[in-house]
Amino acid sequence: MTTRTLEGYEDRAGAVIGSQQTASSRRRILIAGTIGTAIEWYDFFVYGFIAPLVFDQLFFPKFDQLAATIAVFATLAVGFLARPLGGLVFGHFGDRLGRKSVLLCTLLMMGLATISIGLLPTYSSAGAIATIALVALRFIQGFALGGESTAAILMAIETSPGNRRGFSAGVVQAAGSVGVVLASFAALTISRLPEADLLSWGWRVPFLISAVLVALGVYMRLRIEESTTFREAPEAATVPAIEALKSHWRSIIIVLFAEVAQTSYFYLTAIFTISFATRQFGVQKDVITRAVLLANLVALIAMPLIGVWSDRIGRKRIFLAGVVLAAVSMLAFYHAVATREPLLVTAAVVLAAGVIHPLMFSTEGSYFPELFPTRIRFTGVSIGKQFGTVFGAGIAPLVATSLFAQTGTVYAISGYYVALALAAVIALSFAQETSKSRLLG
Template sequence: MTQSIDAQEREKQKRRAILASYLGTTLEYYDFLLYGIAAALVFPKIFFVTLDPFAATLSSFATFAVGYFARPLGAIVFGHYGDRIGRKNVLVVTLVMMGVASTLIGLLPTYAQVGVLAPVLLVLLRLMQGIAMGGEWGGATLMSMEHAKPKGRGLAVSLVSAGGPTGAVLGTLVMTPFSLLPSEQFLSWGWRVPFLISALLMVVGLLIRVRVTETPEYEAARKAQAAKGGPKAIPLVTVLRYNKGQILSGVLGGLAPLSFSTFAAAFLLNYAVESGHTRTSALLAMTVANFFNIFTLPMFGALSDRVGRRPLMLTGAIAGIVLIWPIFLLVQQPSFGALLLAMVLAMPVIQALMGGVFNTWISEKFAADVRYSGIALTFQIASTLGAGLSPLIAAALLAASGGKHPEWVAIYFGGICVVSAIAYWLGNERFDKELATHTVEDDAPAAVPSGHQESRKQMA
């Protein structure tokens, strides 16, 4: 009877953990989507008005990238505390930081009102967003994965990942009615309202998150550390000492799925408008594609629990190499159907094949005692190099060609897919293995399960 009650309680906590993490990811990508749209359509015209259109767009996307450069700092700080004091406590802090920063962006004065102070404040709030998001992702992923059974890790994590397109759909649905306003009203106040709604999402997420218990795997790792007299090294130091191969593999593997996330949400949106599509039709196509992504991400995550992570990610990378130029050709067509097909290929097909599995893949590389630090650092480095820089580099390549050679951008994204495909091919599979609770230490090398110790010798 007691075992039955315990099993029911564990299942309830698992569902609550997934929901709490899902809502946090929804808020993160809601804010991300809003910022991507605003960076493409609004910020060049109200924060960088003294620059020519190309330079203003580049500057706007540069502020977009700033948040990604701040993410590794958030990963280091919150990863450390997530491994030392628990996943739950850190996740409460990161959620509040994200919500507050996004709400304040909606209250910013423009360049016309306060001059250069306006873009400075925008950058500072974007930094705050980035630091919070650097810690949020790792904790949300681990809350779900470490509450799940070994054969259900892929599905549990991918359900959290589905919060990404959910937030994007929500953000687009909220932003679209305001985008229909006359341009002067949209640029004056219409774009601000969706950012202010972040406060409501933050409150809902907090109400659920504070009721979640700590993960069983973290508790087991903490007890193991206590039995040995407590942790002997800073988690980040341990990760950098023993998991260099896992970090390198994860960073290279993350370039493609993370680049494709911002390729569609930021660059492709702007390119569609520049190619003659209306702002409304471009947002609608992206919304429909993200809606499909809500379902394809967990579908591929569940499939990875059966066939492994690597086959799906390799398929996604190869699809990216083959389809990136056809996506550009489709966007250049005047029909909405062609634009929609391009968005669907980019997100619920290519990105979902990799993104629906990638988060679990890198989480399985690290032992529980340093897992938060390990995956947060790995993901945020990849996110900075991939998602953060890709819209800026793509815009710069297009600007350098005078807007006449989008194939330069296609080659760039295709090359990223090649790099990630190599990382997937060389990486190890752990989808069907028990994960280690603690990392090898100098005074206790035998304490690590053989599979984990062996992984130190391979690119995993």
Template sequence: MPDSPPSAPVTDTPDAARTTVRSPDETRRLMRRNSFSAFMGGLLEWYDFGLYGWAASLVFQPLFFASSSTTVGLLAAFATFGIGFVVRPLGGLVFGHIGDRVGRKSMLLLTMALMGVATVAVGLLPTYESIGIWSVVALVLCRVIQGVAVGGEFGGAALIAAEEAPARSRGFWSSSAIMGGPAGSVLSSLVFFAFAAMPEEQFLDWGWRIPFLLSIVVVGFGLYFRRKLDDSDVFKEAMHREPDHVPVAELMRHHKWLMLRALGARLVDAPVANVFTVFAVSYVTTEIGGSRTVALLCGLIANAVLFALMPLTATLSDRVGRRPVLLAGAAIMTISPTVGFTLMHLGTGPSIILGVIIAWPIAGALIEGPMPATLTELFPTAIRCSGISFVYQMQTILGGAMPFIAAAMVAATGGEPWLLAGFLAVLGVLNVGSVLLLPEVRGRDLNAELHGRPVTL
């Protein structure tokens, strides 16, 4: 496929691939339903996934790694947190294949059910005091299942929203899929925050389990919202014309260079996000001297800011293009972590919270808001779910390891964050370079390759 921008102008009409003609009112109703379902699924899955991050910072060290020193136990807890990110590409490949060969709806129902089982299981686990090392094994297994499940979530949710959206507003509608992430994180923060306010003995004894057990209710709502979804006309046409193919093999054989460029387009965002939410919880309390309340508020407020800005940055990408918005976010994030740490080290509650906001969610929204539409427009329909899922989840491996890496870097420098800030700045520079190598894909026909208009990127 040639490395060129879309040949057709952006219009408000549906893609040529669509076989169903809808009125504007019908299109809006469909988009509201699909976008809400994508949003709710993301919210519910990230509620589950986010709980583990809070527990890794505050609970797992004394309950599952108590035989180690505090520092080693914290590193071990963050390592189990990172395992969930390491296996996410596997989930992306497995469920991406299901999404490309069976349908987007089927994969989304499977990922949600799997996530719910794993999260409830965490809330039921015996601790190290009860069964020794087997508690750690069970904890890691649950985290692996969580990682595989969430690895399949984003690709299907993004396509449920993006493939039916009018080309001119595809960024706005598809941003609903990624907005579920910060919304779920805010929800998990609020729930965990409420139980963390309990007396510490009660919280460590049983209170921390309740947010995980509540997941069964959360998943029930999610499955209810998703059962009414249908696969897009874009996908159905691709399956009619290309009934037999192996998406992953085609992706690896013909689109390696495209995947590398796409991988770099979010290289810095996930690491910075996890440094200033997950790692920051322990950093604020142990190195800066802030309270646990302030530490938890940092992540909650940062995710709320990200959530509020995402639809605005996605809409901006519909107006000016995907690449300028992504480039602005990456450029800002080369310096924002350093500014954030400087403010945090002033040591007051407001300065700590402001430092986290400056460090991540503003620039993060510029990167994440346009991301669902960008990835949707980069890949051909027949391998789109596999491509999006694999690329997006591969981007998170480094992010998942960052709490561990950050803790090690800060420990090696006697509690100072400047080595860590420099590392994040280097990632930001690499992110800028990757975005510059991407073509502008705003508004392209999602089935152009089936209509005799090759679009090689």
């Protein structure tokens, strides 16, 4: 089997031996990955925050309120349904050709789709064509994020010393929170506009801002080098997905169930809560959007620290602790939100999305890739992660809305998440600890 240019490898202590990838190069890669990831997550999540506020009126005006809410969350789900396809396509080329080219392509694709959403006509002026275009653009967003969410992490950990992979992954994962913070801030700002201004032009501004952000991200990513670990690894199979499914299916299943628990928890306590709390419990829009913003500011600080912690005590136990705490917290979360007391609502959201969720989200950045060899790492992680996202975040708000509509109680939503968490705990019981092992070739 032929190999790519051999420029170095990591020993078990994490020292880089014979590598030509300098410390400054590694810093550029980490910074570029962090900035680009923040931009892509801003683009993806600004839709998630703004759609529940106004898209029911702009693109689904002929539905009653509950049906329109379900329709909005269905468009959210379209983005997640596209992510596995994006993960497979970009995973294939990422394992065959490299991580850098994927990072550039996904950033441009996401940015153009986001800007286009900001330019869309509404249902009142274009009818069903506007709704169809919205769904198509949301699909493109999900397709792009299916590659981005894995590529940036791989570049970070594949260029980091072995004893700092958790920290590097935590920094890139924290960039996701930066994107969510920016999106939350944008949603909070426009939510204060008069209703007429919000519906006429205000909702477009956060989407159009993406043009400036994407230009910055492309500039940063053009200046980075390819991952040394990728270049030194054996070449991938002609179809990496076949090798991944054949030889590493256990790791894929573990990643899938763990990702379902992680993503569904965040979406149930943050994204879904924006619409659910305002429409069902009467919580003020600015109270809940401010709570989500604060939660992500807390997570921004927590995730690098959790990454360092995982380098010291291991990834598996931290992720498991996050899953268990998430399940326990869900039993009381919606009752706290239902009080409509601003301080209690804020505390519940911050604890969930700012403290408990990072235990899972920060840790998975290094844990999932470490389960796979370099030659099929992009594809293996993408299959498990993106399909897990579909069954987690992609359908969780839709399922939660439907469960509440049928039962009229939040206990049904809590029970739904507890079942997902239990499945993740069972899957993770078959996983090994990876923090002290070197990356596989």
